[in-house]
Amino acid sequence: MTQFEKTQRLLDTIDSPADLKKLSLEELQQLAGEIRQQIIETTSRTGGHLAPSLGAVELALALHYVFDAPKDKIIWDVGHQAYAHKLITGRRDRFHTLRTYGGISGFPKRAESPYDTFDTGHSSTSISVGLGISTAKGLKGEKSKVISVIGDGSMTAGMAFEGLNQAGETEKDLIVVLNDNAMSIAPNVGAFSSFISRKMTGKRFVNLRRDLENFIKSLPGVGENILSFVRKSEDSFITFFTPGMMFEAFKFKYIGPIQGHRLDRLIEAFTNAGNLEGPVLVHALTVKGKGYAFAEKDPAYFHGVGSFEIPTGSPPKDRPKSPPSYTSVFGSTMLDLAQKDDRLFAVTAAMPEGTGLAAFSQTFPERFLDVGIAEQHAVTFAAGLATEGFRPVVAIYSTFLQRAYDQIIHDVCLPNLPVVFALDRGGLVGEDGPTHHGHFDITYLRSLPNMTLMAPKDENELRHMLYTALQHSGPVAIRYPRGKGVGAAMDPDYKVLPMGEAEILREGNDLQILAIGSMVTPSLDAAAVLEKEGIHVGVVNCRFVKPLDTGLVDIAASSGRVLVVEENIRQGGFGGAVLELFNDAGLRDVHIRRIGLPDEFVEHGPQDILRAKYGLDSAGILREARTLL
Secondary structure, three states, X not given: OOOOOHHHOOHHHOOOHHHXXXXXXXHHHHHHHHHHHHHHHHHHHHOEOHHHHHOOHHHHHHHHHHOOOOXXXXXXXXXXXXXXXXXXXXXXXXXXXXXXXXXXXXXXXXXXXXXXXXXXXXXXOHHHXXXXXXXXXXXXXXXOOEEEEEEOOHHHOHHHHHHHHHHHHHOOOEEEEEEEXXXXXXXXXXXXXXXXXXXXXXXXXXXXXXXXXXXHHOOOOXXXXXXXXXXXXXXXXXXXXXXXHHHHHOOOEEEEEEEOOOHHHHHHHHHHHHOOOOEEEEEEEOOOOOOOHHHHHOOXXXXXXXOOOOOOOOOOOOOOOOOOEHHHHHHXXXXXXXXXXXXXXXXXXXXXXXXXXXXXXXXXXXXXXXXXXXXXXXXXXXXXXXXXXXXXXXXXXXXXXXXXXXXXXXXXXXXXXXXXXXXXXXXXXXXXXXXXXXXXXXXXXXXXXXXXXXXXXXXXXXXXXXXXXXXXXXXXXXXXXXXXXXXXXXXXXXOOOOOOOOEEEEOOOOEEEEEOHHHHHHHHHHHHHHHHOOOOEEEEEOOEEEOOOOOHHHHHHHHOXXXXXXXXXXXXXXXXXXXXXXXXXXXXXXXXXXXXXXXXXXXXXXXXXXXXXXXXXXXXXXXXXXXXX
C-alpha cells in the first residue's frame, strides 16, 4: 500500500462480515476511510466503477454490521457500488486483481463468493430478485432477511416500479435500500428523480416544518385541532413532506431520508427495518464519489474510469496518444449532421457522455432527450418522433439495447419507421465482462423484417454509415466497437453507401475472407502476411449484415475457399447469414470456415487478450486461413 502500512490497517483484520461486529463506531469510521483509500488505489491501476463504489462504503459496512450475510441476502442493483462489499467479504487479498483477466469481477458474481446473492450488471433488477428470494424463503419457512440495494437512477426504470408494485401487494418481507445520490451515470432526469431527491433534512426541513406549523395555527377555529392531530401522527407528517408519500402508496413502510454517510444513523435505520415485517424502504442520501475530490466534482467521468493518477485524477502522463474513439467520432458526426438537418433528434438512456452525445445535448438541447435508465421508453419515444417526420437516432450500448427488444420489433420494425440505432460497444468490451459484452446484436437484429444492419470497418466509414442511415426510409442499426478507431483519414464530405453493397479491399484467388466491422483490419493484416508467402487472399469489407450482398456468391465461387470473420456469437450471426445466402443460391463445392465467438458468456479481461483467446485477431485469422488452405 502507498499510504498505509498493513500492520496499521483495520482493513487487514476483516476477513468476513463477522469481524465488523467486533468494531466500535469509531473503528468502523476508520475502516470506511481505509476502504475508500483501497478502492482509489486499486482503480487508479485497473480502472473501474470508482465514484459509485466510493458513495456506498458506509452503506456496505452498515448492512453487513446489522445483518447476517450470507444467511441474510444482500442484493446489489447493477453492482457498480459493490467494491466495499467485496473487500469485507473475503476478497481483500484478491482485490488488486479487480477486473483484470483471471481476477475478480467488477460486479457481484455468485460463482465468486457466497456473499454475492445474484449476478448483476444491468440495472433495476434488485427489487424483483429480492421479492423472488423472499417469496421462496417464505415457502421454505425460513426467517432470514432479504435486502435489495438500488440507486435512484435505477429506480427510474419501469422494472423497478413493477417490483415495488408486486412487493407491496404481496406484503412479503423485503427491505429496499434506496441509495439516493441524484445520479445514475449522468445526472438523473425526469419528474420521479426530482421528487425522490428532495433532501428534507437539516435546516431546510426544520424551516419548512416551522412555517407549516405557523400556517396551520393561523387557520381560524380549526388550526390548533389540526396541529394537534399532526403532532400525534409524526410519521405521517414526515411521510407527507418527503418521498415517503409515494413509497407508502406502494404499501412500503418508509424510513428516511437519512444521511447515508453517518454510520450511526444507518445502523439504527437498518436495525429498525430488520425488526419490521412486510416491505420496508430505507431512503439514504449519499454523495457519489465521496472521499475523492475529483470524483465528487465530476462523478459522471469517474463513474466508470480507466487508470488514472491519484494526485490529479488525470490519465497517466505516459499513456500514448491514439486515434479518436468510435464514440467520439459518432458524437462529432451527430453534431455536424444536426447543423445540416433540423429533423435529427438524439435519444439516449442515461448515457450522454458514454455515447458521445454530451456536446450535442448542449448545442441542441431542444433536439436531445436523455430518458434515464429506460431503454424501452427510449425506443418507443423515438418511434413517436419518427411518425411526425423527425429522424431520431437512439444511441444505446449494444448490451443495453437488448432490454428493448420487443419495442424494436413492435414499435419500430413492424410499422417500418425510420429510427436509427447507434449501437456502441458492439462486440467485446473488455473489463466489464459478460454482462456488458455486446456480442449478440447481429444475431438478435438481423432476423427482424425491415431492419437494415451495418458495421463500419473504421471510424471514417462510421460517419458515412450514419449519414446513409439518415437517408433511409426504414429502421437502421449501426454497431461499432468500444475504444479507439484504426486511425483512418476522414473524408471531407459524406457519401451515401449503396444499400447492401460490400466493398472489395483486396483481390485474391486462393482464399476469400469475408469480414464485418472490427474484423476487417485484422483480416487485412493476415492477408498481407499470406501474400508474402505467395498466397493470394481476397478481403471483402461486407459492411452490411442485412441486406447481404448477393455478389458474395460469385466472390466465393471464384476461389472455392471462404473464411467468414465476425465479433459476434456464431449462432445466428453474420457467418450464419453467409451460409444461408450460399445455400439459397445453390452454391456447392465451397469450403467455408467461420470465426466468431462461442456459444457461451465471455469472461472479463482486456479486449486484446480476449480477442486473441477467441481467434479474433490477425494471428487467429491467420491460423484459420492456413487450416482452410
